[in-house]
Amino acid sequence: MAEPRGTLDIRGLSARYGPVTALDAVDITASPGRVTAVLGANGAGKTTLLRTISGLVKGADGSVLLGGRDLTGASAETIARAGIAHVPEGRGVITELTVEENLRLGELLGTARRGKGGREHRLDTVYEMFPALEQRRRREANSLSGGERQMLVIGRALLSAPEVLLLDEPSLGLAPRIVAQLFALIRDLVDREGITVLLVEQNARSALSIADTGFVLNLGRVVAAADAASLAGDADLRHAYLGF
Numbered sequence: 609m610a611e612p613r614g615t616l617d618i619r620g621l622s623a624r625y626g627p628v629t630a631l632d633a634v635d636i637t638a639s640p641g642r643v644t645a646v647l648g649a650n651g652a653g654k655t656t657l658l659r660t661i662s663g664l665v666k667g668a669d670g671s672v673l674l675g676g677r678d679l680t681g682a683s684a685e686t687i688a689r690a691g692i693a694h695v696p697e698g699r700g701v702i703t704e705l706t707v708e709e710n711l712r713l714g715e716l717l718g719t720a721r722r723g724k725g726g727r728e729h730r731l732d733t734v735y736e737m738f739p740a741l742e743q744r745r746r747r748e749a750n751s752l753s754g755g756e757r758q759m760l761v762i763g764r765a766l767l768s769a770p771e772v773l774l775l776d777e778p779s780l781g782l783a784p785r786i787v788a789q790l791f792a793l794i795r796d797l798v799d800r801e802g803i804t805v806l807l808v809e810q811n812a813r814s815a816l817s818i819a820d821t822g823f824v825l826n827l828g829r830v831v832a833a834a835d836a837a838s839l840a841g842d843a844d845l846r847h848a849y850l851g852f
């Protein structure tokens with residue numbers, strides 16, 4: 609049977625940097641309308657996982673399927689056009705451009721994907737979701753706070769009409785109150801629009817508070833996979849891998 613649109617299936621994914629095995633036969637499925645958390649300490653392979661899915665790390669073994677379509681080994685451009693939007697660690701805003709110019713870049717890809725699935729967003733709906741961005745639309749992105757920058761890159765990704773959103777450590781460097789706000793927005797987005805979110809986080813406690821399911825990586829391997837409540841309730845697992 610064909611996989612439903614928007615289901616991201618990672619099968620047997622392995623990636624190396626020279627002698628270092630960063631991912632070792634990783635199997636992960638992320639479904640539409642759900643937040644799937646990928647947790648683990650520094651160096652567990654989380655960033656490599658997202659970079660491999662989005663075509664930035666080459667030469668991996670295994671496969672990446674989106675709605676049953678095999679994207680293994682495809683170029684980053686093909687993968688983005690297929691509907692996978694990657695929000696990298698460190699935010700990736702173009703600081704010299706205004707907030708609105710940054711958003712227009714996402715819109716370009718959205719236009720290219722029109723009619724190919726994924727909910728289309730207009731600038732005004734992104735401003736509705738993130739009013740702070742509208743207030744600062746003509747300012748250089750440089751002037752934004754960390755939380756606002758994170759909203760900007762998520763807004764930009766949404767304008768590309770993605771089926772799958774890959775979020776790499778969105779909580780990094782943000783105050784706990786801002787993390788709580790941002791995560792509530794992510795949850796709301798998934799509930800309203802049914803997109804697929806793969807959320808990579810070291811902040812396991814916050815990630816599990818909004819996730820449906822989670823996978824724990826350690827040294828490139830999946831060491832636990834379960835619904836979010838079971839992972840959060842497993843004291844041994846928390847102490848060994850999740851840091852809370």
Ligand SMILES: Nc1ncnc2c1ncn2[C@@H]1O[C@H](COP(=O)(O)OP(=O)(O)OP(=O)(O)O)[C@@H](O)[C@H]1O
Pocket residue numbers: 625628629630648649650651652653654655656657810
């Ligand atoms: N460009 C690279 N060249 C060589 N080794 C790398 C490179 N990027 C990552 N690694 C190594 O691959 C392993 C996985 O790193 P990765 O960044 O994917 O982990 P992570 O879980 O995302 O950690 P972090 O939270 O620190 O980003 C680590 O051992 C890391 O040192």
